[in-house]
Amino acid sequence: MRFRQWFLPCCSLLLVATGPVVAGTSNSLMDVSADGRWLAVAVRDGGTLSLVDLEKKARRRLVEVGRQPEGVSFVGESSTVAVAVYGEDRIVLVDAESGEKRRAVEVFDEPYAVVSNADGSRLYVTLTYPGQVVEIDPAAGKVLRTFDGFPFARGLAIDASDARLYVTGYHTSLVNVIDLASGETVDAWPGTSSDNLARQVVLHPKRPKAYLPHIRSRVTAVHGEGSIFPYVSVVDTASGDGRRRKRIPMDAFVGARVTANPWEVAVTPDGRSLFVVFAGTNDLYACRVVDDDYREIEHRGTLLLGNNPRAARVTPDGNTFLVYNALDYQVVEYDVKTLRSRGTIEVCPNPLGEEVHAGKVLFYSALQPMVGRRWISCASCHPDGEADARTWHNPEGLRNTQPLAGMAWTHPIHWSADRDEVQDFEHTIRGPLMQGRGLIRGRLNAGLGSPNKGLSRAADALAAYSNSHGISLSPYAKNGFSEAARRGRVLFESKRTNCRSCHTGPWYTDSTPRDEPLRHDVGTGNDDPSEKMGPAFDTPTLLGVYRSAPYLHHGKAATLRDVLVSQNRDDRHGRTSHLSDEQIDDLVAFLKSLPFEDPEPAARAARLVKIER
Ligand code: HEC
Ligand code: HEC
Numbered sequence: 001m002r003f004r005q006w007f008l009p010c011c012s013l014l015l016v017a018t019g020p021v022v023a024g025t026s027n028s029l030m031d032v033s034a035d036g037r038w039l040a041v042a043v044r045d046g047g048t049l050s051l052v053d054l055e056k057k058a059r060r061r062l063v064e065v066g067r068q069p070e071g072v073s074f075v076g077e078s079s080t081v082a083v084a085v086y087g088e089d090r091i092v093l094v095d096a097e098s099g100e101k102r103r104a105v106e107v108f109d110e111p112y113a114v115v116s117n118a119d120g121s122r123l124y125v126t127l128t129y130p131g132q133v134v135e136i137d138p139a140a141g142k143v144l145r146t147f148d149g150f151p152f153a154r155g156l157a158i159d160a161s162d163a164r165l166y167v168t169g170y171h172t173s174l175v176n177v178i179d180l181a182s183g184e185t186v187d188a189w190p191g192t193s194s195d196n197l198a199r200q201v202v203l204h205p206k207r208p209k210a211y212l213p214h215i216r217s218r219v220t221a222v223h224g225e226g227s228i229f230p231y232v233s234v235v236d237t238a239s240g241d242g243r244r245r246k247r248i249p250m251d252a253f254v255g256a257r258v259t260a261n262p263w264e265v266a267v268t269p270d271g272r273s274l275f276v277v278f279a280g281t282n283d284l285y286a287c288r289v290v291d292d293d294y295r296e297i298e299h300r301g302t303l304l305l306g307n308n309p310r311a312a313r314v315t316p317d318g319n320t321f322l323v324y325n326a327l328d329y330q331v332v333e334y335d336v337k338t339l340r341s342r343g344t345i346e347v348c349p350n351p352l353g354e355e356v357h358a359g360k361v362l363f364y365s366a367l368q369p370m371v372g373r374r375w376i377s378c379a380s381c382h383p384d385g386e387a388d389a390r391t392w393h394n395p396e397g398l399r400n401t402q403p404l405a406g407m408a409w410t411h412p413i414h415w416s417a418d419r420d421e422v423q424d425f426e427h428t429i430r431g432p433l434m435q436g437r438g439l440i441r442g443r444l445n446a447g448l449g450s451p452n453k454g455l456s457r458a459a460d461a462l463a464a465y466s467n468s469h470g471i472s473l474s475p476y477a478k479n480g481f482s483e484a485a486r487r488g489r490v491l492f493e494s495k496r497t498n499c500r501s502c503h504t505g506p507w508y509t510d511s512t513p514r515d516e517p518l519r520h521d522v523g524t525g526n527d528d529p530s531e532k533m534g535p536a537f538d539t540p541t542l543l544g545v546y547r548s549a550p551y552l553h554h555g556k557a558a559t560l561r562d563v564l565v566s567q568n569r570d571d572r573h574g575r576t577s578h579l580s581d582e583q584i585d586d587l588v589a590f591l592k593s594l595p596f597e598d599p600e601p602a603a604r605a606a607r608l609v610k611i612e613r
Pocket of ligand 1: 404
């Protein structure tokens with residue numbers, strides 16, 4: 001959405017502007033057309049784009065766009081919507097008036113955010129993996145330029161003059177700015193090493209400020225009051241040295257009231273109000289923007305929202321703000337002045353089954369019965385089932401967060417195979433990390449003891465959701481194997497390297513339900529003094545390792561090469577010492593091509609056990 005403002009140069013000491021100033025636009029899961037008629041909402045769970053008529057306050061159409069749509073943006077002032085379809089590596093252009101899909105532009109992998117320039121001649125898209133920004137000509141359906149070097153790029157905003165693009169690093173909260181004339185990265189504002197999950201950046205319409213909601217993951221403290229914190233960072237985009245940046249703690253913003261998982265921010269066109277939605281505590285702070293370069297924002301009001309609010313947008317007239325309660329599949333309209341609700345619009349019917357939906361609500365909730373102290377939800381470390389790229393200092397030793405994709409097929413779970421069902425996470429819910437009341441009444445069985453399944457519908461639902469994460473194919477195998485990957489495959493399959501003896505079957509793991517879990521000592525368990533359960537570990541799946549660094553249970557291998565070389569000096573983890581440098585590269589190229597096919601048909605044919613809940 002673009003805000004158009006007229007204001008005289010004398011009104012602002014910060015901008016020397018004559019004529020119309022355009023505030024630019026920022027990424028979101030929702031967008032409003034320039035004329036205020038249409039609202040477009042990405043429904044990740046349903047693979048659809050919902051188009052809402054804002055005059056009639058009703059959904060007009062639901063368009064299938066493909067797996068996991070994330071960012072949406074109207075193209076300039078038109079009624080065409082660009083949707084970044086994260087799970088299918090394409091940008092789909094949909095005409096809101098007719099509901100027709102006009103074209104699809106293929107990209108390498110994981111398009112997340114999309115923004116348009118003012119006249120709609122260019123779209124910009126972040127590719128979370130492999131960490132790029134691409135420039136697209138929507139009329140020609142072509143990628144024009146690719147900007148490299150933005151690991152896990154997510155948030156994206158374009159400035160008023162279409163000259164600069166702001167990009168956030170999802171796992172770092174690093175803000176980079178690309179000068180669009182030269183294509184160079186011309187400035188950067190790093191966060192702190194614990195900043196995480198920065199998925200959006202929003203520019204102020206008049207002041208040289210960018211706002212980004214994110215969390216902090218403090219891996220050294222695994223308890224409810226010390227590990228995850230909510231922030232809005234404010235970046236001073238005009239500062240000459242490019243360094244001024246501050247974090248506003250959202251758990252100390254209004255007394256001692258704790259919020260969790262800030263997901264999006266929205267600013268009104270007059271620049272006076274700012275809204276932050278919290279997807280964990282299901283609430284919102286309405287703030288006054290303070291022009292003091294110090295406090296930056298002041299609390300105006302708190303609103304309690306529905307389930308898992310993930311997006312906020314203000315209409316172009318500045319009178320209304322919209323909040324998307326992603327797990328109610330509803331948008332609620334509020335009056336900017338009074339903060340009163342003006343009504344609710346259904347975005348779509350619940351596209352998930354009842355049980356998976358109930359489990360997802362719990363997984364994202366930072367409220368009771370899941371959590372006592374409101375800072376954390378399961379999703380704070382496992383956002384959308386992905387990893388948080390962190391190694392936590394758990395009581396049992398260093399533990400790297402695993403992605404949950406394909407987990408239904410690879411029980412037992414945890415690096416130490418000390419849990420055989422997701423219902424065992426009731427121990428996590430009741431434990432020091434989450435301090436929740438819990439989902440199961442009374443006594444709980446040990447991780448590998450009698451089943452906890454069947455004791456509570458809620459715990460079974462949490463398991464059903466956690467086990468519902470499918471796997472995406474590797475972008476490196478889209479057009480078949482590279483020559484290097486082909487050679488690497490031969491090495492991987494060879495008796496000499498022995499990789500296949502443990503990384504077996506369609507999931508490349510021998511982890512499957514049995515009476516006694518199978519663990520292997522591959523020589524990785526001796527260099528962490530805090531380790532209590534090693535030195536033998538559950539074999540992890542290798543599907544998806546192209547994007548899941550760092551590696552090994554303790555996260556001490558930064559790259560796949562490190563797993564095979566510096567972390568395997570004694571050949572206890574397969575045999576790699578006989579391989580030349582080029583052969584290691586080939587083996588890595590093969591690992592990065594996994595999965596090159598859907599593993600489920602082969603897994604079913606081999607009668608592997610799938611734990612659905
Ligand atoms: C503070 C971050 C954090 C939070 C909060 C968290 N997890 Fe985890 N999760 C981890 C880490 C780290 C691991 C790896 C631990 C291990 O293997 O011992 C993990 C592992 C898992 C696994 C095993 C994955 C596999 O393939 O073996 C599941 C399932 C899981 N978590 C579910 C949950 C659920 C459900 C919740 C909420 C009740 C939750 N987690 C809360 C960090 C977290
Ligand atoms: C004896 C069984 C065994 C063999 C043989 C074996 N692995 Fe592993 N692999 C494991 C275990 C167990 C782990 C987890 C170790 C840890 O986390 O400390 C692992 C971890 C990995 C990881 C890291 C995955 C992640 O998500 O962090 C990669 C990559 C890997 N192995 C590749 C290979 C390759 C390539 C070979 C052949 C050269 C091989 N493995 C041989 C059991 C084995």
